[in-house]
Amino acid sequence: MLTRSAPRWRKPADVPLEIVILWVAALGAAITGVLLVPISQGVLSYYEDGLYGLVLFVFALQAVLLGVTPFGDVRRSPTLIAAGTVIAAAGIVNCFVPDLLGEAPRLLLVVCFGLGGATQLLCLFLGGRFRLWWRGSRELRRLALACVVVYSLAVLVALILLLRQAVAVAAVAVAAVAVTVLTYGVALFVLAGQLWAVDRAFPQQAQARAGDAGGLVTDHTLMLLTGIFLVLLGVLLVPVNLGVLPFSGSAQLGLLMVIFAVEMLASGSTPVGVFPRTWLMIVVGLVFAALGIVSTVIPYVLVPTLTVLIGLLNIVGGVLTLVRNVAPLFTKRDEESPTAPRPPVLIRLFMAQLAMGLLSIAFGAAMLLPGLIPGLVLGLVLAANGGVLLYMLHLLLVVDRQRDASAAPA
Structure with a gap:
């Protein structure tokens, strides 16, 4: 066939x-x-x-x-x-x-x-x-x-x-x-x-260079830059909303x-x-x-078009983040050992992902509905969003180090 x-x-x-x-x-x-x-x-x-x-x-x-x-x-x-x-x-x-x-x-x-x-x-x-x-x-x-x-x-x-x-x-x-x-x-x-x-x-030289x-790996580096972007945006929105800085x-x-x-x-x-x-x-x-x-x-x-696009992307992404993290709570966690405790770092990562989902939804809603969140509060939301993303990066690096340590030969 x-x-x-x-x-x-x-x-x-x-x-x-x-x-x-x-x-x-x-x-x-x-x-x-x-x-x-x-x-x-x-x-x-x-x-x-x-x-x-x-x-x-x-x-x-x-x-x-x-x-x-x-x-x-x-x-x-x-x-x-x-x-x-x-x-x-x-x-x-x-x-x-x-x-x-x-x-x-x-x-x-x-x-x-x-x-x-x-x-x-x-x-x-x-x-x-x-x-x-x-x-x-x-x-x-x-x-x-x-x-x-x-x-x-x-x-x-x-x-x-x-x-x-x-x-x-x-x-x-x-x-x-x-x-x-x-x-x-x-x-x-x-x-x-x-x-x-x-x-x-010359694929050998390309692989050696890569x-x-x-x-940091690529994904972690992009998380770092995105987190810094959101923190700076949130911090700068405070003096902007106070009329101190243009924007x-x-x-x-x-x-x-x-x-x-x-x-x-x-x-x-x-x-x-x-x-x-x-x-x-x-x-x-x-x-x-x-x-x-x-x-x-x-x-x-392009402001009207991008405002709607980014707002929708943040809302949908935030909802999907919540679904991906909450849904497993209602399923059997571990068939072999359902009462096995989770490592503390994974619990903190889980909570950070939930916070990220909620903050993304708040940011997207504020973009689609101007005035829903006051400007000063929106600045704090964005700064918190960036801070949580940087904290998630820290936790992912901790998980990677623990995985490497456990995989290393005794």
Whole structure:
């Protein structure tokens, strides 16, 4: 009997995490390049701090998830993860509160793009990698060329950031900037494709590089960044509601969508549960990323749509979390030993998951029904949501250590 193979969109997507993050960065650059033309003509408004904060957040993602920095690849360590977390926090704050950090984010990006791109370019040639790759296979030669283009364009982007005021007053210069940023995005897509081709051509090296990550695993790192996002959002909402600070709700929704997108692309994790990492999930993740990028850069335009979408996702995810944790209480816990005590850490994890479900429902309801929860209280709810998520991360690390200790030979 013949069986039909599953359609491509339902097949597992074995895409390396490095490629996923590059896709998000490339999508951000390409969308920004396209939007700069109507922005320069006054057709669309522009939130510069949102763009800078988003780029800083993507740089931080590469550092904490992959050990990839603007100046080269390093082994992930607690120090690198801490530094990347600080940069991610700076990007989050810069998205949320306009002008709070002044010129610091722009100057930091100048260093990352300019000095980082120039350093990578010099290391590529002076370190001998370009010559080695050029003498190698077709995939390595294409990778060498893609790296040269990306690093050179990064230096050009840094120059644009330095000359921001001069560029803003010239229509021709704005068009040149749009083309440069769009080209940089396309170059990042090409670089991602060549890296993936090299990984397929040399799977042993790809596995060795992935196995040398060190530090937190991907899911735990994303939990850390999401928890920090929610804590910072909740804390900042207090002075915002008191009228002390301005606030960009559009960038808040956009950055949250980007976080959702990275979780989907990296592991198939969504606000309503974990699904197989198929090509359909990859496409949905890229759509989420695109919506988040637009909302971060262009204020207000997607706020109504994203408010409803994120509100519904949080409510459904919270309800499913409660169902998954409460339902087992009404079933036989352990057929062999129904009275066996649960380890204390699992009890605390169970309670944290229940709290997370309730807080997610409260947050989603507040988004769908403005005024249901006062602004100051909503800030506390979000901060508590982030705090519980960080506490869950701590408990999961404790469970992992206990499992490793029990599995170790005596």
